[in-house]
Amino acid sequence: MARSAVWTSTIGLKVAMAASGLGMVGFVLFHMAGNLQVFAGRDVFNAYAHFLQSLGGLLWIARLGLIGMVALHIWAATKLALRNYAARPQGYASLKSRRTGVYAKTMLYTGIVVLAYIGYHIAHLTLGVAHPEYFNALDELGRKDVYTNFVISFSNPIIAGTYVIANVALAAHLAHATTSVFRSLGLSVGRFKQPLQMVGPAVGLIVAVGNTSMPIACWLGVLSV
Amino acid sequence: MRVTFKVWRENDEVRGFRSYAIEANEHMSFLEALDVVNEMIIREHEKYPEGPIAFDHDCREGICGMCSMVIDGHPHGPRQATTTCQLHMRSFGDGDEILVEPWRARAFPVIKDLVVDRTAFDTIQQAGGYVSVGTGAAPDANALPIGKTVADEAFDYAACIGCGACVAACPNASGMLFVGAKVVHLAILPQGNVERSQRVSAMVAAHDEAGFGGCTNHEECEAACPKEISVDAIAKLNVELMRAAVRS
The missing domain is CATH 1.10.1060.10 (Alpha-helical ferredoxin)
Incomplete structure (x- = not known):
């Protein structure tokens, strides 16, 4: 097999998915940790947002890296999904699962939900086109008042509910994906197998609790303007 | 024990599941029970014009890998770490209906009934x-x-x-x-x-x-x-x- 053929083989595509996925899991955790500063109040949160905006070129390098990872992940997933679908033209009358779970079986669907959510999320909080009412508000220090936009947006039960559902799908996706990454990259063997199998469910739980806590807190009025 | 095999049949005459009820002994292996089904089909060929069920088997001692079939939703049947030939009818209950299908994969096309390529x-x-x-005389066991x-x-x-x-x-x-x-x-x-x-x-x-x-x-x-x-x-x-x- 030529070297180029390796990267388009079923294994090469899986490794591409795992590597890009690992980068995105890192981003999701970093993004969540940054956003949880909303619980520290307006000043801390706006200062954090201001810091990110002031990164300039670095911010665009990170964004282009993320876009590249998303594109690679979707390209590999599409090729593999079509191939896997074609590999069993006639299904079974009955095939029972012994090991696999709901997270693994719904990866494609939760992935599509997450993709749609990313589009909405960027339109909402990065571009300000989905709910523009408070997007350009400024705080008393003249910084963008991201805190007000955030809290008022999530006081709306439809917006908060959308984010909660999307983040539960994201958490379910990561629960299988993060464990799968280490198998695909060949690390989940021997003494590392058991601990690495726990990483997926742990990341899923952390993301589910962390990311849904923010819209729920705004919705319930725990965080207010 | 009385069991009914619901078996995937695929040949020029038929394509779908057919049911066969037999009186089996709980100590029979699964393949022996299928042998009993086939004897019944041959004996009552007017009732079963589709003919005996084709299935792969060879060693019948769990080492050749021939006896490939999905039994009640599990490849090689419900027992873990057991090939079909090592599965016994005592794993099933009296009156059970047992669903039997071939492996399903594009790379393993069905040749006939339960036999795949x-x-x-x-x-x-x-x-x-x-x-x-190079092959030759067996090398010394401790040479390497x-x-x-x-x-x-x-x-x-x-x-x-x-x-x-x-x-x-x-x-x-x-x-x-x-x-x-x-x-x-x-x-x-x-x-x-x-x-x-x-x-x-x-x-x-x-x-x-x-x-x-x-x-x-x-x-x-x-x-x-x-x-x-x-x-x-x-x-x-x-x-x-x-x-x-x-x-x-």
């Missing part, structure tokens, strides 16, 4: 699942020292009988556990180490060429494998291919 596995094996050394841990691991992977249950159980009809077992058992031994890069590249290419799906880490293959081969084989296979790609 597993040439794809032979093609993968021929692509690199061997060691190119191999550590106990490595020998045990290689033996565990070498236990693969090529039955195809991994493909049958996989939601993607992937043959990765088979390829992994064959690649890793040779790669970790000094005899197989020399050709490891060419071997993994050729075998993965043959696997993909045959139309199997890819691994999405459901682990159904490990659960279905009658020889209990670990999915570690797949993780190590991935590393083998990446290693080969970097070195080529």
Whole structure:
């Protein structure tokens, strides 16, 4: 097999998915940790947002890296999904699962939900086109008042509910994906197998609790303007 | 015990499930019970014009990998680490209806009834699942020292009988556990180490060429494998291919 053929083989595509996925899991955790500063109040949160905006070129390098990872992940997933679908033209009358779970079986669907959510999320909080009412508000220090936009947006039960559902799908996706990454990259063997199998469910739980806590807190009025 | 086999029939005359009720002994193996069904079909050929059920079998002692069929939703039936031929009717209850289907995969087309063509596995094996050394008299057992841990691991992977249950159980009809077992058992031994890069590249290419799906880490293959081969084989296979790609 030529070297180029390796990267388009079923294994090469899986490794591409795992590597890009690992980068995105890192981003999701970093993004969540940054956003949880909303619980520290307006000043801390706006200062954090201001810091990110002031990164300039670095911010665009990170964004282009993320876009590249998303594109690679979707390209590999599409090729593999079509191939896997074609590999069993006639299904079974009955095939029972012994090991696999709901997270693994719904990866494609939760992935599509997450993709749609990313589009909405960027339109909402990065571009300000989905709910523009408070997007350009400024705080008393003249910084963008991201805190007000955030809290008022999530006081709306439809917006908060959308984010909660999307983040539960994201958490379910990561629960299988993060464990799968280490198998695909060949690390989940021997003494590392058991601990690495726990990483997926742990990341899923952390993301589910962390990311849904923010819209729920705004919705319930725990965080207010 | 009275059981009804609901069996997939596929030949020029028929394509679908047919039911056959027989009086079985609980000590019969599953294949012996199918033999009883076939005797009934031959005896009552006017009632069963579709003829006897074609199914693969050979050694009937769990080592040849021929007896491939999905029984009640599980490749090789409901018992773990058991081939169909080693499954006994005592695993079922009196009055049970037992659903029997062939392996379902594009790479394993049905030839007739429960018999599928597993040439794809032979093609993968021929692509690199061997060691190119001159044969002759058996070498001295201690001429090439191999550590106990490595020998045990290689033996565990070498236990693969090529039955195809991994493909049958996989939601993607992937043959990765088979390829992994064959690649890793040779790669970790000094005899197989020399050709490891060419071997993994050729075998993965043959696997993909045959139309199997890819691994999405459901682990159904490990659960279905009658020889209990670990999915570690797949993780190590991935590393083998990446290693080969970097070195080529």
